[in-house]
Amino acid sequence: MAKAKPKAKARTKAKTFPRVTLFVPGEPGSVRAWNTALRGGKLAIERGKLAGKGVKARVDVEWVANDGHFGKAFAFGTVIPEDVAAIDAAPGALVLHWHVDLRDGRKEILSVVERLEDAGALAVRVEQSKLGWEIAQWIELLSSANGADHHRAVVTFLGEEEALQSCGMHAFSLPDVYATIDGDAGALQELATTLNVYQLTEDPAILSGHTFRPDVETPRRVVDRWPDTQYPPDHACHNPYGVWRLGPPGGTARDVDDVVPVFVPSLAAVLTALEKKHGKPLTKKQVESARDGGACIAMTVPDLQKLERSRGYADLDPEFAWEQWKLVRKSRAA
Secondary structure, three states, X not given: XXXXXXXXXXXXXXXXXXXXXXXXXXXXXXXXXXXXXXXXXXXXXXXXXXXXXXXXXXXXXXXXXXXXXXXXXXXXXXXXXXXXXXXXXXXXXXXXXXXXXXXXXXXXXXXXXXXXXXXXXXXXXXOOOOEEEEHHHHXXXXXOOOHHHHHHHHOEEEEOOOEEEEEOHHHHXXXXXXXXXXXXXXXXXXXXXHHHHHHHHHOOOOOOXXXXXXXXXXXXXXXXXXXXXXXXXXXXXXXXXXXXXXXXXXXOOOOOOOEEEEEOOXXXXXXXXXXXXXXXXXXXHHHHHHHHOOOEEEEEHHHHHHHHHHHOOOOOOHHHXXXXXXXXXXXXXX
């Protein structure tokens, strides 16, 4: 890749796409009925947008009628049967697309959800993970100052025979965790949870090649950032910030500079445009040539995090450009 220019601060721009989507079944049977119920909470749905006291972020809103599957959407063990039955009987639900994530906008989102509860809302499901709770329980978990409670409210795990992956961390604009099962699956999920909660609590500056362990008794594991391939890019559960792949126990950290070269525009965008121009899949030589000739600037890791969050996704790792580009292309095709 081209020589990095001197260190520059990440430029931010307005967030113009949803960061978190909430599915909220409730007793009101239409947008008009919701507006009537929300008057006391000083909220209103106006032309498909939520407006009112304390609403600073853009929130796109739609009302959907019950399709007969509302109860099933909450029947995964986090909601008691009596509440599932009430949800199943609801005439419809609000779907709120927030243009702020649960990391920066948690208090604002909580304030709105509390008023939705007063207006007849019954439950909340975060579409980024499909995890739902009875509304009072969801509010209690997200009101906590403990990152573990936020994780419990939003993040779930996808289990396979050979691997596991968390799902939902992109609601906080953070990567999920992926790990190959190399022993006790329960212990591995606990380790992945600890790494997620560490991200939520500390917002650390992690780079590929760093290592992680929760305590001195646990062997270190190398972490590497890879694209999320569990879901296609247009699926709500797809994490555009990728996943931290946990290496095997006993890994040794690689040398990583505090200032890193960052592609501007992103390497993923360059390869996408190049492939569109060629009209066929790029070869390994073409991918590596684009990487080696790409324009970069030098950034600290905190500035890189700001850049990722402003544009809404993490770039490819240039060291694994070909391998990761193949995964991205396959995921898009799916």
